[in-house]
Amino acid sequence: xxxxxxxTIHEAHDLLKKREISAVELTRAVLDRxxxxxxxxxxxxxxxxxxxxxxAEAADQAISRGDIRPLTGIPLAVKDxxxxxxxxxxxxSKMLENFTPPYDAAVMTKLNAAGAVxxxxxxxDEFAMGSSTENxxxxxxxxxxxxxxxxxxxxxxxxxxxxxxxxxxxxxxxxGGSIRQPASHCGVVGLKPTYGRVSRFGLVAFASSLDQxxxxxxxxxxxxxxxxxxxxxxxxxxxxxxxxxxxxxxGLTRDIKGLTIGIPREYHASEGISPDVQTAIDGxxxxxxxxxxQFVEISLPxxxxxxxxxxxxxxxxxxxxxxxxxxxxxGFRAADPSGLMDMYCRTRSAxxxxxxxxxxxxxxxxxxxxxxxxxxKKASQVRTLIRRDFEKAFKICDIIxxxxxxxxAFPIGQNIDDPLAMYLSDIFTLSANLAGIPGLSxxxxxxxxxxxVGMQLxxxxxxxxxxxxxxxxxxQATDIHLKxxxxxxx
Ligand code: GLN
Numbered sequence: 001x002x003x004x005x006x007x008t009i010h011e012a013h014d015l016l017k018k019r020e021i022s023a024v025e026l027t028r029a030v031l032d033r034x035x036x037x038x039x040x041x042x043x044x045x046x047x048x049x050x051x052x053x054x055x056a057e058a059a060d061q062a063i064s065r066g067d068i069r070p071l072t073g074i075p076l077a078v079k080d081x082x083x084x085x086x087x088x089x090x091x092x093s094k095m096l097e098n099f100t101p102p103y104d105a106a107v108m109t110k111l112n113a114a115g116a117v118x119x120x121x122x123x124x125d126e127f128a129m130g131s132s133t134e135n136x137x138x139x140x141x142x143x144x145x146x147x148x149x150x151x152x153x154x155x156x157x158x159x160x161x162x163x164x165x166x167x168x169x170x171x172x173x174x175x176g177g178s179i180r181q182p183a184s185h186c187g188v189v190g191l192k193p194t195y196g197r198v199s200r201f202g203l204v205a206f207a208s209s210l211d212q213x214x215x216x217x218x219x220x221x222x223x224x225x226x227x228x229x230x231x232x233x234x235x236x237x238x239x240x241x242x243x244x245x246x247x248x249x250x251g252l253t254r255d256i257k258g259l260t261i262g263i264p265r266e267y268h269a270s271e272g273i274s275p276d277v278q279t280a281i282d283g284x285x286x287x288x289x290x291x292x293x294q295f296v297e298i299s300l301p302x303x304x305x306x307x308x309x310x311x312x313x314x315x316x317x318x319x320x321x322x323x324x325x326x327x328x329x330x331g332f333r334a335a336d337p338s339g340l341m342d343m344y345c346r347t348r349s350a351x352x353x354x355x356x357x358x359x360x361x362x363x364x365x366x367x368x369x370x371x372x373x374x375x376x377k378k379a380s381q382v383r384t385l386i387r388r389d390f391e392k393a394f395k396i397c398d399i400i401x402x403x404x405x406x407x408x409a410f411p412i413g414q415n416i417d418d419p420l421a422m423y424l425s426d427i428f429t430l431s432a433n434l435a436g437i438p439g440l441s442x443x444x445x446x447x448x449x450x451x452x453v454g455m456q457l458x459x460x461x462x463x464x465x466x467x468x469x470x471x472x473x474x475x476q477a478t479d480i481h482l483k484x485x486x487x488x489x490x
Contacts, residue, residue: 004029005165006484009074009222012168016063016073023059023073027052027117030075034119034166037487040147042139043161045080046088047120055117062115070225070249072115077167079158080121081128082213083202084108087118091204092136093126095331095351105202106237107171107213107230114229119167122157126353127322128178128206130154131425134416135355142412143186144485145451149409152182158216159186163485169217169226173203175210176310177404177429180441183216184404184454187443187485189223189471190216194462195436196241199234207317208239210310210433219481220442220472224248227464243462251465252472257292259470261285262397266303267428274407280445280453281403284474287444288401291473298393298400302385303431309386310430311423312366312379318356319363325351358419387435390458399466400458403428404441408451432458440467443480452483 004012004026015021031049038044052075059073078084081091083101085108090096104112111118125135133141133156141156143149144164151160155172159182162170172179174192183190191214198213205211215226228249233242263285267273285295327333327347334350337343352360366375393400405425415422432439437458444455459467475481 005033007168008218009070009168009225012074013070017068019063023056023063023117024053026073027056027075027119030119030167037164037166040142040487041144041160041164041166042141043122043157043164043166044077044120045090045092045123045138045157048087048118051087052117052119059115059117069114071111071229073117074168075117075119076111077119077122077158077161077170078108079124079155079170079172081124081173081204082107082171083204084118084121087121089121089204090138091127092124092138093352093356094137095325097137097332099331101202103202106199106234108202110230116229122161122170124157125154126356127204127318128154128173128175129318129355129359131177131181131422132410132415133157133182134412135353137353140412143409144487145187146409149411149451150185152185152405152409154178155216156182159183159188159190162186162188162216162218164487169215169222171213171226171230172216173211173213174433175206176314176433177426179214179216180429180439180454180456181405181426183441185409185452187452187483188216188218189220189443189481190214190441191223191227191464191467192432192439193227193231193464194438196239197438197462197464198230199232199237199240201234201236205321207314208321209317210314220468220475221249221252224252224468227468241462246465248465248468252469254469256470256473259293259399259466260397261288261293261295262298262393262400263295264298264300264303264400264402266300267402272406272427273403276408276447277403277406277453281401281455284444284455285401287474287477288470291477296397298397300389300393300431302382302389303427305382306386306430306434307423307427309379309382310426310434311362312375313383313434315359315363316366316376317363319360319367322352322356322360355419383434386431390431390435390437394460399470402456402458404454404456405429408447408449408453428456437461438464438467440471442471442474444474445480446483
């Protein structure tokens with residue numbers, strides 16, 4: 001039998017239900033695993049061992065009363081920008097190093113009600129700005145498949161923790177690819193839901209019109225279980241949508257024969273895609289063909305403007321959202337200010353790291369009088385064109401198959417001094433956020449060096465189900481997701 005920490009959510013659930021294991025045993029196994037491999041991976045910012053054990057005890061009591069749901073007693077990790085009542089929520093920033101929220105994010109309220117056990121808060125790029133988790137103010141998380149490489153970002157802690165079995169599943173957030181890209185780099189599943197599917201209440205805002213919370217998981221069934229738990233309308237988030245949530249797990253076995261998959265002309269064999277990624281995506285297309293899917297070439301002609309539009313819109317919104325960290329209300333404050341202006345300047349210079357400051361300057365510039373029309377307004381117009389590209393594509397296909405990132409995980413340090421190279425690596429993920437559509441990343445192959453490569457499936461608004469169903473059947477037909485990174489046993 002696999003070790004308990006190596007279980008998927010649904011495997012552990014089956015054992016809990018049959019009372020072959022207890023939630024406390026399961027949680028202890030995961031906490032021991034964290035102790036053993038955290039020194040190698042550095043995925044966690046805060047480990048909540050004590051709380052986890054008492055939540056597991058409560059789960060065991062519920063189970064003994066016959067009250068067991070899919071997440072009861074399941075140890076999960078949470079990206080450190082999702083507010084957790086009484087547990088420090090840092091956004092991997094010095095600015096919030098000592099911030100303990102007095103309330104839970106809506107997704108935490110849901111997970112707690114579902115009986116889940118939180119193992120801790122995991123690392124990320126500061127305020128979710130980045131693609132490698134190297135922008136954390138606290139530590140660099142390492143890719144479990146190659147400790148000299150990045151896990152991707154910004155939800156790199158979530159992806160690495162899932163890949164290294166330091167939790168059974170995790171929550172991340174995705175503003176321009178931050179769930180899908182680290183999932184791809186770490187060989188796990190990640191899903192960015194449709195904008196409005198999951199409440200953003202209690203998610204520390206980066207770019208409010210792009211941010212969504214979603215799951216990172218060991219397989220598709222687990223991602224569907226987590227989606228079932230966190231989706232749905234929330235009156236506390238005015239942008240969450242009141243629309244029925246399907247039973248994602250029940251829909252996984254739906255027939256996909258005749259499914260039409262769009263291949264974007266602009267993504268396929270485009271410059272910059274490494275042969276490793278292209279080979280893996282071509283292989284995935286073959287698997288879908290054997291499953292009875294049909295293919296159609298589609299065009300997303302405005303893709304070439306996605307990076308430019310995103311890197312105006314996201315910083316503009318970030319600049320506005322981060323104005324609240326001024327040293328007055330909460331968070332870090334510089335010591336011994338000589339006056340108000342000095343306090344503001346020194347607080348924000350010392351509290352924010354270089355990438356966050358770069359974004360605030362970029363965003364403030366793009367929104368300033370005289371430049372607004374040329375930059376922010378123009379980028380918003382391009383955003384509409386990108387959304388229309390997808391609307392047109394989904395008239396002739398059900399889902400779109402694309403790469404997640406141009407290359408597998410890159411070495412730590414490679415792009416850190418070249419922000420533009422880092423931004424360009426987001427080319428395949430940004431469009432889904434600009435359009436608001438859902439996107440899923442699932443393991444589909446390995447590079448010649450043995451690094452995992454993910455495929456991206458993009459779907460129509462609120463059609464997470466088709467993404468999950470297609471990826472589930474792919475998973476059933478292959479064994480790629482079963483391969484694990486080799487870490488020291490204990
Ligand atoms: N890499 C992108 C950025 O740096 C996306 C980050 C995200 O999705 N949070 O903005």
